[in-house]
Amino acid sequence: MKRRPLAIATGTVGVLATVAFALPNLPPNPVTDSVNDTLFEEKSRHFVTAADAPRHEKRAFALPAWIPADATDIRIRERSSGKARVIRFTLGATPLDGPQCASGTPKQQSGPKLGATWWPRGTRAEERPECRDFYQYQVTVRGKRVYAWTDGTPSPTAG
Structure with missing residues (x-):
């Protein structure tokens, strides 16, 4: 009987399926970073404090200006293009002030295009627009x- 090729094929499919589901959720390391960047076109970073993260908008993983300087435990997942991204952080002593959409009306966004194990479900009803940076973000505070997340929609105040 030809059971051996079937067993090998089944084992290979099982290993590939396990890798496909587990890889995006593994802690960042050179292997997962490379595969996520190439295969999924996504990158992730973790910063202990806001001071550890870049602030210049042209750099990868740059924090939006509205994130307080004393924020901690910052996690960012973004598309390789740098436009779509999800961010999670913990507030320090500085509170997050209200939405700043001084001019223009925020555009409706369809929802986060990226997923991360640290991103909670059910934030949609709590979201508020945040428009002080180049990109418009939807922000939930718990x-x-x-x-916070953006799909790359420019802020009405940008430009």
Whole structure:
């Protein structure tokens, strides 16, 4: 009987399926970073404090200007293009002030295009527009934890 080729094929499919589901959720390391960047076109970074993260908007993983300087435990997942991204951070002593959409009306966004194990479900009803940076973000605050995302829609105040 030809059971051996079938067993090898089944084992290979099982290993590939396990890797496909587990890889995006593994902690960042050179292997997962490379595969996520190439295969999924996504990158992730973790910063202990806001001071550890870049602030210049042209750099990868740059923090939006509205994130307080004393924010901690910052996690960012973004498309390789740098436009779509999800961010989670913990507030320090500085509170997150209200939405700043001084001119223009925020555009409706369809929802986060990226997923991360640290991103909670059900934030949609709590989201508020945040428009002080180049990109328009949707922000949810739960206690000291802040969740923000953008699909790359430019802020009405940008430009």
